[in-house]
Amino acid sequence: MKRLSTIIFICFWFVVNQAWSAEDWYMKSSGQLLVKNYSSNSQLENLFGFGVFLNGDYLERGGFSIGYNFNQTNYKSGLISGLKENNENILFLSGRANFNPDQIPGRLTLRLDGYVGDDATSFRVTVPTPGPMGGGSSQKTITVDNEFSVVSPMVSFLNYAKTFYADLGYAYSSYRSDDSGTDDINVTQWTPTLGFGFNQAYDWLQLRGYFIDLSTSNRVGTKETTSALEVKWTHWFSADAPLMNLHNIRLTVITGERLYAVDSDACSLCNVPDLQTGLVSIGAEWKLNEQTNVLLQGGYESYEDMLLDEQYSSTYLYGYLSRNW
């Protein structure tokens, strides 16, 4: 809570220290849907999620983003553990400020993201009911709550020619559980990133390393560190593009291991306590007009449940619609 107050204070300070003009604000609203299906997992069935975001940029000087995400994970029916579903709420708040120092040929951006959220895992349990004939039993749903917060500052650089990008991101995540049998966990993450533009700005290649340290917790077994490499390639099309005037296509590959990762591009948390061991996704974006964009993405992920010693995978579909105002 203290961290959130700090974030809000910094954002407030940034806002009141500018001479704002309403017509110089560039606003964008967006919504997203996520449908995920798990396979080879003895417990997880599927996931449904949606989110809404509002972005505001004051000219090129800086901006803010606020967002809300809801995810519902459904478990297989009839599990001995009684697991039923998990409902997760995530509030996202971000502020950024741009600088153009004369000493370097590009733009520096300082960004601070904050996430706060909770999730509730519900179990269906059978409880004995007392009675004159020895009693019986009835089913009851109990929930276990988790709370989490993430603070993630980042410094980035993009050169004016838009051929080179670099950033260094840091994230500190803290997960707390109401269940006394589940340990709390703190996670620190460093994400150095390099990006390269080529083919006359028609192509962009981005490499991001994830270096994650985990505190000791029974959530993750003996795992203390993970590292992964994310490679993203985006290709933009010119005006006569195929497939209903496609604007761009993108391919993402993650290799290595990630746990409790914070994705600063997607502004999302990967907070399933299972080890992500790979990801491949492809996406296509259409610019419907000057204001409206649509993105469709499909992907395959592989995971390892370290507590059950089980490897499983998921396939997902993701849709994103944005509009500039």
Next chain:
Amino acid sequence: MLIKILVFITGFLISVVAWSAADPWTESYRLEALTQYDSAAKSIATVIKDNPKNEFAILRHGWLNYLRGAHNESIRDYQKALDLNSNSLDARLGLMLPLIAQQRWREVASHANKVLKVAPWNYYAHVRLMISEEGEKKWDTLANHAKKVSQRYPSDATVLVYLARANDWLKNDKSARGAYEKVLERIPGHIEATQYLSR
């Protein structure tokens, strides 16, 4: 008598030389012509030190800072000039130059539109607005804009280049070709137009 005249002439010459050497305006123009923008800016800075509200000195300091690549200082100068005289189109047009250098396209567009509110067909504001539209890859907007400005300034090649570039990106080859052909009529040997037409 002759001695008196010689003393007078010598004194006059010395004072003229001393005055011209000390005149920061002359010095700044001389140094600018020699592309010594840093020294030229320092020369004008002395004027501003003596009179911090000298609007023209501040504008000139902004221009020289822009030339020497001190874009943030240039922005501060032009903004200071704008604070002194909010009606100044010179300050707003000047301010757009370092903003263009820093690729702050939205800020360029914001200032260009403010100029165009009071001077609807100001050539420099339109050209700088077109630069920002190109920077933001607003090809439809740029094509329509360049076409309208070209009707107002039919002899101008720069506007035609933007019209051609926008149509090239939009894959309107016929329109792009037509615009580049007109560019070559105005500037024979224009490199970009020649390269496009020889494809």
